[in-house]
Amino acid sequence: MTSNSVPRAETKSGRIYDVLREDLLNGEFKAGEKLAISNLRTLYNVGLSPLREALNRLAASGLLEQEDQRGFRVPKLSRKELEDIVNLRIELEQMAVTKALENGDADWESRLLAAGHRLKRAAVDKTLPIHEWEALHSHFHEVLLSSCQSTWMIRFIHQLHEQFDRYRRRAPRNPDVRSTLDEQHDLMVKYALERDTAAISQLVREHILLSSQVALASCE
Amino acid sequence: MTSNSVPRAETKSGRIYDVLREDLLNGEFKAGEKLAISNLRTLYNVGLSPLREALNRLAASGLLEQEDQRGFRVPKLSRKELEDIVNLRIELEQMAVTKALENGDADWESRLLAAGHRLKRAAVDKTLPIHEWEALHSHFHEVLLSSCQSTWMIRFIHQLHEQFDRYRRRAPRNPDVRSTLDEQHDLMVKYALERDTAAISQLVREHILLSSQVALASCE
DNA sequence: TGTTTCTAAAAAATCGATTTTTTAATAATA
DNA sequence: TATTATTAAAAAATCGATTTTTTAGAAACA
Structure with a gap:
């Protein structure tokens, strides 16, 4: 490929x-x-x-x-910038996921299912090094939006994820939030296959907001 | 400064x-x-x-x-990519201009008025080298959105303008369209000072679509 | 004491030469 | 004839050394 x-x-x-x-x-x-x-x-x-x-x-x-x-x-971290990143992520990813559901074909469906499955297995496996989970996580979100048909949107979202991760990866782990986020990944696959754009758009918003709560801890 | x-x-x-x-x-x-x-x-x-x-x-x-x-x-030019750039510009610049009107202060108003005036004078002056007009034009759009309070939004819009200009600057001049675009710049200042977000948002959309008609000529 | 000037050390930026990889033309093979 | 090797020239990438600029500390001055 x-x-x-x-x-x-x-x-x-x-x-x-x-x-x-x-x-x-x-x-x-x-x-x-x-x-x-x-x-x-x-x-x-x-x-x-x-x-x-x-x-x-x-x-x-x-x-x-x-x-x-x-x-x-190395750029400084600030709560203000994190909020900026989060707000833009919500806007862009809601747009992208809506288009992705409109345009996704059978190949996209199976890639998404596969990426979701690998991520789910990784969440359970406690021996897996963190950077491998990170790679699977990035890959999942990438696949989800990959059928949106806008290379510039994908590019910007990727850049925002990089910036967001500067915050998130520095923050202390929170197992409760983590498990909710994992459940949301599953739900995303479900809604995606059902082509429920309203539900997935809302879910993407919640997903970003919830992970931003974790990330926020890194700037104080 | x-x-x-x-x-x-x-x-x-x-x-x-x-x-x-x-x-x-x-x-x-x-x-x-x-x-x-x-x-x-x-x-x-x-x-x-x-x-x-x-x-x-x-x-x-x-x-x-x-x-x-x-x-x-040097990246190739394609109609498909131009459409992608245009659609994203519309989404992002409508968001940005709305926020800019919400947050703009007196200093922003005067900078916008000044930038608009310089651009208007430049449009009339036939002896002015094209690259000077380009600089004033970029500056005008930059000032208009500068008060939107989102550095990442500004950054992405700037990048999209660069990409858009790769197309626009290669296209043949069209004086009729040019004069309409110039009038739109004036109107933008007017609506901005009046804080008419609905009107300016619509105008920004038309401005981008009209200039994209010119730019389109560069990919055929 | 607080500010400015000087200077040596450190760091950044740049240069010219070398190494590595690709490209394109030619020859060999099936 | 079409495909595969071969290889010399060209281009890209890298290295080690040099030049330029900044930084931080000491000395001079007000």
Whole structure:
């Protein structure tokens, strides 16, 4: 599906981008922290050029701040910004999920069912590393909206998820909320297959608001 | 306002970014064209490192496409993508302008009035270079939405304007449509000051649809 | 004491050269 | 003739060294 016949070589720049992105989302760096480039160089064992290219990309996508002649800095967290992100997520994801239900075909249905199932299994499995659950979770939401037919909407929502996760992943776990959120994922699959746009739109809103309650703890 | 007491030195990377961005928006490169990095190097007379950093940033913001080990390419134009951009612009800018009218203060009113006036004067002046009009036009729309209180919304709208301009600036001029669009800018100021959200929201929609008719000519 | 000026160290940005990968042209094979 | 290897040239990516700018601390000054 994604793989062409050619193996497709990766670049060091791309690899360090992926690693840095993960570490930034997971809060390995303090919010507001200045990134010392020569430290990163030794820490990740990469050359200066690929590292700087990765940092430039991360800054362009909003995961870092760049200031001329004084390098890169991890953006601060603020309640105000989180609210902004949450409000936009609700608007955009409600639009997207509505269109996704209108346009989704049989292939989308089965991909959604599969993604939902994997996520459900992962929620039960206590031995699974957190980053694997995170990947399945991201994938589920991605598949849900994938049939909305708007690449720019998907792109923006993806960027908002990245920003949201900077907050959420730093917040302490809350098992009660977690189980409600897991149930909501199941319900989403149900409503999606039933093409109940009103129900799923409302549910998406609640899902975002509930997870934002957890995320909120990271800015105080 | 924007200037600190310190003069703030620029970087070559930042300068080449600005120049390349302008040239990409203005259609100096063909859509789909592969960018030969060593050509750019001599063409713009810059070193490899700042050039590559600029290209990486442009790719992250969607003005270029990046493919591992085979450099950078100017994205193709398609009617389908333009429609996507237009539909999202309408949704987001209607939201933003509504909030802008709710939150705009006296300072915003005067900045909007000033930006509208400068744009009107520029429309009449036939000797004004096109890129100066473009700057005033961008600035007007930026000011109009600046009081909407959502930095992420502004960011996404800015990105959509960039993408939209890739189409619009390649399309042939249409003086009739142009004058209607100019009148709409005037009306926007009027409705904004009157805080007539229903009227301005409708007008914004018409403005985007009308300018998209012009832009459409660039993909056939 | 508080401000400004100077300066050495640190950090960021840039350069030129090298390595790696892709591309495109040619030859070999079925 | 069509497909697969081969390989030399071109392009992309990376490296290590150099230049430029910022930063932080000491000294001079008011």
